Amino acid sequence: MTAATPSTGRDWSDTVLNAYLAVFYAYLFLPLLLMVAAAFNASPTPSVTDWQGFTLDWFRRLPQDQRFIQGLWHSLIIAAGVIVIALPLGLAGALVLTRLQSRATTSLYTILVSPILTPGIVLGVTTMIFWRDTFGVEAGLFTAAVAQASFIASYCMLMFMARLQRQDRALEEAALDLGASPVLVFRRITLPFLMPTMITASFIAFLQSIENYNTTFFAIGSSWTLVTEIGSRMRFGLSPTVNAIGVLFVALTVIAAVVWVATRRRELARRAAG
Amino acid sequence: MLLTAAWVLGLIVVPQLRMIERAFIVDQRGDEAALVATEIERAYARVFAIDQDLLRAADGAAAPTAPSPFAPSPSSRATGAASPERTAALEAEKAEAQARIVELEAREAEIQAADRTTYALGNFTGMSRIHAWIFVSTLFYALCVTVLSFLACYPVAYAVATARRGERVALLMLGLVIPYAINELLRIFSWVMILEKQGILNGALDALGLIDMAAGEGVRFVASNGAVFVVMVYAYILFMVFPIYNTIETLDRNQIEAARDLGASAWRIHWRVVLPHAKPGIAVGAVMTFMLSAGSIAAPEIVGRGLHPDWFSQVIYRRFFESSNWNQGSAYALVLLVACVVFVLVVMKLFRVGIRDIAK
Numbered sequence: 001m002t003a004a005t006p007s008t009g010r011d012w013s014d015t016v017l018n019a020y021l022a023v024f025y026a027y028l029f030l031p032l033l034l035m036v037a038a039a040f041n042a043s044p045t046p047s048v049t050d051w052q053g054f055t056l057d058w059f060r061r062l063p064q065d066q067r068f069i070q071g072l073w074h075s076l077i078i079a080a081g082v083i084v085i086a087l088p089l090g091l092a093g094a095l096v097l098t099r100l101q102s103r104a105t106t107s108l109y110t111i112l113v114s115p116i117l118t119p120g121i122v123l124g125v126t127t128m129i130f131w132r133d134t135f136g137v138e139a140g141l142f143t144a145a146v147a148q149a150s151f152i153a154s155y156c157m158l159m160f161m162a163r164l165q166r167q168d169r170a171l172e173e174a175a176l177d178l179g180a181s182p183v184l185v186f187r188r189i190t191l192p193f194l195m196p197t198m199i200t201a202s203f204i205a206f207l208q209s210i211e212n213y214n215t216t217f218f219a220i221g222s223s224w225t226l227v228t229e230i231g232s233r234m235r236f237g238l239s240p241t242v243n244a245i246g247v248l249f250v251a252l253t254v255i256a257a258v259v260w261v262a263t264r265r266r267e268l269a270r271r272a273a274g
Numbered sequence: 275m276l277l278t279a280a281w282v283l284g285l286i287v288v289p290q291l292r293m294i295e296r297a298f299i300v301d302q303r304g305d306e307a308a309l310v311a312t313e314i315e316r317a318y319a320r321v322f323a324i325d326q327d328l329l330r331a332a333d334g335a336a337a338p339t340a341p342s343p344f345a346p347s348p349s350s351r352a353t354g355a356a357s358p359e360r361t362a363a364l365e366a367e368k369a370e371a372q373a374r375i376v377e378l379e380a381r382e383a384e385i386q387a388a389d390r391t392t393y394a395l396g397n398f399t400g401m402s403r404i405h406a407w408i409f410v411s412t413l414f415y416a417l418c419v420t421v422l423s424f425l426a427c428y429p430v431a432y433a434v435a436t437a438r439r440g441e442r443v444a445l446l447m448l449g450l451v452i453p454y455a456i457n458e459l460l461r462i463f464s465w466v467m468i469l470e471k472q473g474i475l476n477g478a479l480d481a482l483g484l485i486d487m488a489a490g491e492g493v494r495f496v497a498s499n500g501a502v503f504v505v506m507v508y509a510y511i512l513f514m515v516f517p518i519y520n521t522i523e524t525l526d527r528n529q530i531e532a533a534r535d536l537g538a539s540a541w542r543i544h545w546r547v548v549l550p551h552a553k554p555g556i557a558v559g560a561v562m563t564f565m566l567s568a569g570s571i572a573a574p575e576i577v578g579r580g581l582h583p584d585w586f587s588q589v590i591y592r593r594f595f596e597s598s599n600w601n602q603g604s605a606y607a608l609v610l611l612v613a614c615v616v617f618v619l620v621v622m623k624l625f626r627v628g629i630r631d632i633a634k
Binding site for chain 1: 459
């Protein structure tokens with residue numbers, strides 16, 4: 001530690017804190033490392049204690065697994081659907097909440113945010129029932145996308161709101177004074193301003209959708225996504241193919257996280273410098 | 275602009291309201307009859323199948339070489355060599371199924387005759403004591419997960435938020451973000467591997483000489499609620515770290531320094547300075563963790579695979595997909611929803627934060 005330590009008492013508590021951090025991070029990572037290791041074990045049940053030699057077999061089997069490939073497609077389709085539904089809804093909600101000056105906004109806000117605080121299975125259940133009873137649509141990819149969008153839209157809305165609060169309203173008013181139509185103002189000023197958030201929001205929506213299990217599990221009916229397929233495989237016994245998928249997930253996540261932290265730091269540095 | 279606003283209102287609020295409304299509508303449709311009806315159907319199908327078997331058996335007995343009129347597949351010919359015992363067994367089974375039909379139809383009539391206005395509450399009061407107990411214990415476990423996560427996370431969030439050097443912050447953040455972003459299922463799965471009967475924990479106990487795995491000894495950790503609990507803490511702990519981290523990060527560090535200079539003990543600094551500031555974050559973390567663990571279907575389904583006692587989410591699932599009693603299922607789901615809403619309200623009250631702080 002480069003920081004000057006005024007007293008030994010602080011030194012000591014720093015040590016305790018660091019030790020605790022080490023334990024905590026070990027707790028976070030050890031199980032994942034074990035899972036990764038087991039993916040390379042030749043043993044037919046995932047294990048690290050019973051080591052039967054290094055193998056890549058479990059990875060080779062993945063591309064041949066039709067259900068996984070199909071599930072991946074379903075996931076991607078649903079994610080695309082979620083982005084299409086959730087982004088406009090979130091944007092619209094954010095616009096209404098930031099522009100509308102009325103006492104109703106608080107309750108409106110509560111309603112719009114409530115899906116985040118609702119257990120995922122409840123969202124899945126309600127969507128499934130609603131579409132079946134009202135429109136006769138059986139549970140499937142469509143209802144899964146709608147169910148996911150119902151809470152992902154709230155996340156998008158919060159992101160848009162954060163951005164809109166930093167917007168300079170004078171620009172829009174100036175444009176309106178100069179005779180631009182509201183549609184034009186929206187297209188030429190508001191939308192470009194929101195563009196960065198649009199991209200992050202789509203990214204987050206995409207991730208949330210791919211990752212989701214609880215809501216999808218109820219809303220998808222007899223179809224399946226990559227994640228629900230993994231889930232059902234896990235329920236019927238452990239197999240190293242799941243570990244192999246896990247390794248891919250972990251690798252992608254690590255790359256994404258490193259990129260994210262790096263960009264965030266650069267942004268912070270830029271903000272501190274400018 | 276106004277047009278957009280109107281369009282939006284219609285598109286977001288109405289579905290939302292309908293969603294809430296739905297939960298009630300469906301409760302009122304309360305048909306146990308539907309359940310009985312499907313059972314009757316199933317029984318009829320069974321009788322039909324037995325009839326087919328009988329026919330085939332009779333056919334086979336009379337003329338083993340003659341092709342059966344019904345699906346003359348190799349398997350039917352195999353049953354064609356049926357013995358009289360088999361026929362008798364089938365007859366008995368048929369009689370049993372028919373008796374069941376009579377019984378079920380009587381019950382259906384009974385249900386139809388029963389007063390239909392009691393629907394609305396029937397689904398709720400119909401909750402058996404076992405289910406109510408599962409509900410209460412699920413909430414209790416979820417509460418424990420929340421408290422434990424908070425205790426474990428607070429020091430971490432504090433350490434990361436007050437770390438001074440950039441690299442250290444980046445590294446610590448990375449260490450939190452990676453497990454957080456890895457799929458919930460995989461996090462659960464990695465623990466199942468540890469807790470399995472042939473798993474790593476038992477392997478470790480074996481290595482220590484406490485048990486002998488070769489002799490088939492080993493603790494079935496996954497069969498207990500405790501295992502689900504442990505896994506849940508692991509799966510949802512990070513939902514507590516980030517909100518707390520976000521709030522502590524906004525705390526002016528000079529405040530901590532000032533308190534320290536004024537002679538406050540570490541304990542007092544946390545209690546009087548850091549904790550009050552982190553309150554909204556704690557509230558958010560608590561709400562998220564509680565909601566996730568109370569409503570989690572992934573953890574109990576995967577960890578126990580039916581070995582441990584049910585969790586409430588599993589009960590709901592079974593109402594829908596195994597006994598196809600959608601109305602009671604939605605009543606249960608509503609109960610869960612209400613529990614979560616109550617929890618949110620209590621937390622808001624307790625921490626004196628508004629909804630605007632919560633959802634950030």
